[in-house]
Amino acid sequence: MVVDDHPVVRDGVTLLLRSDPALSLVGAAESGRSALERVGRLRPDVVLLDLRLPDMLAPEVIAGLRQRHAPTRVVVFTAHGDHQGVLAALDAGASGCLLKDMAGTDLVAALRRVLRGERVVDPRILPDAEHRSDALARSGLTRREYEVLRLAAQGQTNPEIAESTGLTRNTVKTYLQAALHKLGARNRVEAIGKANEAGLL
Template identity: 80%
Template sequence: MVVDDHPVVRDGVALLLRGEPSLVVVGAAESGRTALERAPGLRPDLVLLDLRLPDMLAPEVVAGLRTGCPQAKVVVFTAHGDHHGVQAALDAGAHGALLKDAAATDLVAALRRVLRGERVSDPRMVPGTAGNQAALARSGLTRREYEVLRLAAQGRTNPEIAESTGLARNTVKTYLQSALHKLGARNRVEAIGKASEAGLL
């Protein structure tokens, strides 16, 4: 089942899976509420769920699906890999998180792995950064400071960082200044360099 408010995504997934006899799209929904109404009747084995729906947050939909359709495995499907909602959805019980720019073969392989009982996350996403936990602890940076710095390293402006994290612009600025201070850096570029040397980026 594909849950996304963009028809082009719903149609695109159906088209991608057309040549895969083992993966059949049994239904779709354009909102969280509709998904929760339709899923028990459709009984999907897997739900591909957009992170940003117009009426509900993905973690709420995940929790609702776990109650109303417990056999379904849920994979968050998003264009925003660094959005804190991805981790929240995984914490709520989602079985994986994939980026919408994944190649068709990668998507199919990932969905098959989830159906086999594995948990799958695109390595480009924040939840996959467990490897640098030690470096993060050494740096003294909080998870939020790190997240803001990581987005700055991708060339994002403060307003863009605010948009993707759901933080206020002033809060982003505060986190960034705090990260600079902890890293002993005078500006963004220096901070990114130091963070990179420390194995954080």
């Protein structure tokens, strides 16, 4: 199953998989919620999951997929290899992470390896991802505080962040206040700036 909010990506992967008779596309979804609704019915062996969906973060989608159909392996598919979310997705149980600019034959080969039980991460992802992991550790931010701050950096309001993370508005506010305190910032704009300087966003 392919989960991506861009039709071009969904269509492209569909065409690629047609070249390999051993792989078949059982379905697609354009959001985290629709993926969670369909996975129990479609029961895919592998889900190719966009890192950033309009409604959910990849780690939350992965957790939901595991609850609904535990055997499913999840491979994060992203254009942002240096994104802290990649590490969070791998921590959440993703079987791999691939970059969207990889060749079609490489994608098919990677999916086959994941089906054999291997963990596949594009080698271009790890160097900077490790740097960002160090930066996150130095900042003292928890994963949740980081996720809330990242959504704020994308321009989401507290109610929107609450909606996309499943947290209450008060909890979102608490996480943001904690992030501001740890970054030594007076407001969210200053916090986003400091997080950018630290290489977190």
